[in-house]
Amino acid sequence: xxxxxxxxPLTLGLCLPLSVWGFEHFQPLPKAVQQPADNPASTxxxxxxxxxxxxxALLGTNSTLSCNSCHKLSTGGVDGKTVSRxxxxxxxxxxxxxxWNIGFQTVLYWDGRSRSLEEQTLDHLRDxxxxxxxxIGAMVQRLMDAEDYRQAFEAxxxxxxAVSADNVARALASFERSLLTPDSPFDQYIRGDENxxxxxxxxxxVLFNDSGCASCHFxxxxxxxxxxxxxxxxDGFYELFPNHLGSRYDEQYGLADDLGRFEATGNxxxxxxxxxxxxxxxxxxxxxxxxxxxxxxxxxxxVMAKTQLGKEFSDGEVQDIVAFLNSLTGRMxxx
Amino acid sequence: xxxxxxxxPLTLGLCLPLSVWGFEHFQPLPKAVQQPADNPASTxxxxxxxxxxxxxALLGTNSTLSCNSCHKLSTGGVDGKTVSRxxxxxxxxxxxxxxWNIGFQTVLYWDGRSRSLEEQTLDHLRDxxxxxxxxIGAMVQRLMDAEDYRQAFEAxxxxxxAVSADNVARALASFERSLLTPDSPFDQYIRGDENxxxxxxxxxxVLFNDSGCASCHFxxxxxxxxxxxxxxxxDGFYELFPNHLGSRYDEQYGLADDLGRFEATGNxxxxxxxxxxxxxxxxxxxxxxxxxxxxxxxxxxxVMAKTQLGKEFSDGEVQDIVAFLNSLTGRMxxx
Numbered sequence: 001x002x003x004x005x006x007x008x009p010l011t012l013g014l015c016l017p018l019s020v021w022g023f024e025h026f027q028p029l030p031k032a033v034q035q036p037a038d039n040p041a042s043t044x045x046x047x048x049x050x051x052x053x054x055x056x057a058l059l060g061t062n063s064t065l066s067c068n069s070c071h072k073l074s075t076g077g078v079d080g081k082t083v084s085r086x087x088x089x090x091x092x093x094x095x096x097x098x099x100w101n102i103g104f105q106t107v108l109y110w111d112g113r114s115r116s117l118e119e120q121t122l123d124h125l126r127d128x129x130x131x132x133x134x135x136i137g138a139m140v141q142r143l144m145d146a147e148d149y150r151q152a153f154e155a156x157x158x159x160x161x162a163v164s165a166d167n168v169a170r171a172l173a174s175f176e177r178s179l180l181t182p183d184s185p186f187d188q189y190i191r192g193d194e195n196x197x198x199x200x201x202x203x204x205x206v207l208f209n210d211s212g213c214a215s216c217h218f219x220x221x222x223x224x225x226x227x228x229x230x231x232x233x234x235d236g237f238y239e240l241f242p243n244h245l246g247s248r249y250d251e252q253y254g255l256a257d258d259l260g261r262f263e264a265t266g267n268x269x270x271x272x273x274x275x276x277x278x279x280x281x282x283x284x285x286x287x288x289x290x291x292x293x294x295x296x297x298x299x300x301x302x303v304m305a306k307t308q309l310g311k312e313f314s315d316g317e318v319q320d321i322v323a324f325l326n327s328l329t330g331r332m333x334x335x
Numbered sequence: 336x337x338x339x340x341x342x343x344p345l346t347l348g349l350c351l352p353l354s355v356w357g358f359e360h361f362q363p364l365p366k367a368v369q370q371p372a373d374n375p376a377s378t379x380x381x382x383x384x385x386x387x388x389x390x391x392a393l394l395g396t397n398s399t400l401s402c403n404s405c406h407k408l409s410t411g412g413v414d415g416k417t418v419s420r421x422x423x424x425x426x427x428x429x430x431x432x433x434x435w436n437i438g439f440q441t442v443l444y445w446d447g448r449s450r451s452l453e454e455q456t457l458d459h460l461r462d463x464x465x466x467x468x469x470x471i472g473a474m475v476q477r478l479m480d481a482e483d484y485r486q487a488f489e490a491x492x493x494x495x496x497a498v499s500a501d502n503v504a505r506a507l508a509s510f511e512r513s514l515l516t517p518d519s520p521f522d523q524y525i526r527g528d529e530n531x532x533x534x535x536x537x538x539x540x541v542l543f544n545d546s547g548c549a550s551c552h553f554x555x556x557x558x559x560x561x562x563x564x565x566x567x568x569x570d571g572f573y574e575l576f577p578n579h580l581g582s583r584y585d586e587q588y589g590l591a592d593d594l595g596r597f598e599a600t601g602n603x604x605x606x607x608x609x610x611x612x613x614x615x616x617x618x619x620x621x622x623x624x625x626x627x628x629x630x631x632x633x634x635x636x637x638v639m640a641k642t643q644l645g646k647e648f649s650d651g652e653v654q655d656i657v658a659f660l661n662s663l664t665g666r667m668x669x670x
Contacts, residue, residue: 135594135598136598136601137594137597137599137600137601163603164600165600165601262475263469263470264472266499267475267496267499268472
């Protein structure tokens with residue numbers, strides 16, 4: 001897998017500041033997500049998906065939750081909880097990940113066990129903790145019975161059988177692929193505005209790159225390759241966490257309690273393997289890690305340095321890296 | 336789809352009694368099940384699958400259940416309950432179907448939502464009602480730690496990573512494909528022994544054929560096409576049930592409460608669609624139907640006549656059909 005950015009010629013052409021040299025696998029946010037051949041986006045699909053996303057009725061007649069309850073778009077695409085709660089107060093499996101820029105991920109869930117947004121959405125709709133529908137057919141029937149939804153489905157999926165569980169998933173996935181956060185200070189900087197980020201953030205960016213963070217956190221989402229020539233949807237980019245077992249953080253934050261992909265696949269070689277998570281907007285998506293046990297970004301950086309790199313950063317270094325991570329927060333406005 | 340039996344030349348060659356003419360889509364039980372290309376059976380796999388099937392430890396350290404608890408091979412492959420109970424007394428989704436001759440089905444579950452025995456087995460192993468493992472990885476770890484299992488896996492799956500969730504599913508599926516019930520009176524009859532079934536059973540066979548039961552209940556398992564040229568594994572054979580809604584049985588036995596495939600797929604055209612169930616050994620697999628609400632075979636025949644064919648059979652006709660169904664019970668001995 002090549003880590004050379006396809007955007008390098010573009011960024012060079014934009015009179016790149018010298019400080020960006022050497023960051024060839026840092027990438028600005030593209031204007032759009034690559035669409036799957038079997039579910040290309042359309043205005044009608046995105047509009048329907050948005051309606052479904054915010055509607056608690058999707059998840060049951062008496063549902064107290066919509067998709068937006070946990071993946072709250074106005075607060076970074078997360079709900080700020082350690083672990084979200086389901087329809088009847090049950091805990092969900094892991095901490096809710098953000099949906100902003102999710103279309104640049106090749107697999108879904110912390111452990112990457114789902115290979116497309118469509119598949120992951122159907123999985124959620126069938127999850128008895130998340131959905132209060134008796135079954136997925138009851139959900140479809142209710143949408144079918146609602147005149148406004150029937151029309152919206154027919155517009156989004158012309159032809160017969162427009163209202164179906166698959167089409168609910170397709171519309172939601174199209175909407176989610178439209179959730180982009182452009183114009184972060186980092187993007188402005190990497191596109192040529194030298195003053196878009198502070199001196200501290202620039203030092204943090206160098207440290208992030210040189211100390212090894214960027215070995216895994218590279219690419220559009222600082223989460224490995226986005227769907228494209230190097231890696232298709234469904235091909236996950238996984239790393240070991242904790243990479244160095246045995247630090248004080250294991251017990252303090254229960255880092256070794258969850259076996260990651262192994263819990264999904266039963267493959268012994270996938271113990272403690274995780275999908276590399278998105279760092280864009282990380283400053284506004286606390287708490288951190290799959291179990292949501294770390295509350296601040298400072299502490300998350302210290303934990304990562306220790307468990308992944310076997311390093312202890314100084315207070316000043318932590319501050320610089322956090323300043324860099326703060327620069328990854330973009331403009332969040334649902335389409 | 337052709338309903339002409341590939342066994343016709345064979346049965347003809349065996350000096351077929353005249354009474355069998357006209358039953359060209361009734362088929363004797365083949366000697367073996369067609370094996371999937373990616374998981375051909377072996378003695379080692381079947382032996383490992385058998386060990387796993389009867390071992391409660393597969394489903395959790397303190398599991399009270401093995402596969403055999405619900406799919407009890409010594410009692411027709413079922414537990415005789417309306418709906419089986421899970422690890423902690425929870426009800427399972429529907430009545431447990433038999434595993435005898437299951438390898439001749441193209442899809443699994445009452446609604447056919449699983450496309451292979453391997454897929455269905457993994458689904459069961461991950462089901463929190465059925466499995467008491469914290470996660471599927473915990474199950475693999477325990478098998479890995481048990482010397483006898485590790486050796487059995489290495490024998491069944493030579494090469495590295497022999498112990499895995501996928502291989503648990505492969506071994507169980509291979510074992511299940513070996514569960515055949517040969518030498519039923521029906522098989523002896525159709526192969527040429529005129530006295531293998533009673534006169535009443537012979538009348539029942541004619542009535543079963545002529546009144547329309549055999550329109551859906553044909554083929555090896557009297558459940559539609561087995562995997563073969565006409566239909567591959569994963570291509571389900573589905574029918575509407577109840578076909579005639581509105582009979583007294585709908586309320587009496589809750590027949591309209593479960594929407595069948597629609598509940599799994601959300602496809603409105605699949606409301607009340609079901610995989611045609613196996614009739615081999617039906618006399619020893621009470622109670623009947625997906626919800627296990629009908630206790631006797633007599634009553635099941637009356638319900639089917641009314642809901643599927645819009646008919647009422649006389650007592651004598653019911654008796655004859657039941658005599659025929661009784662002749663479908665074969666010899667049950669796990670390999």
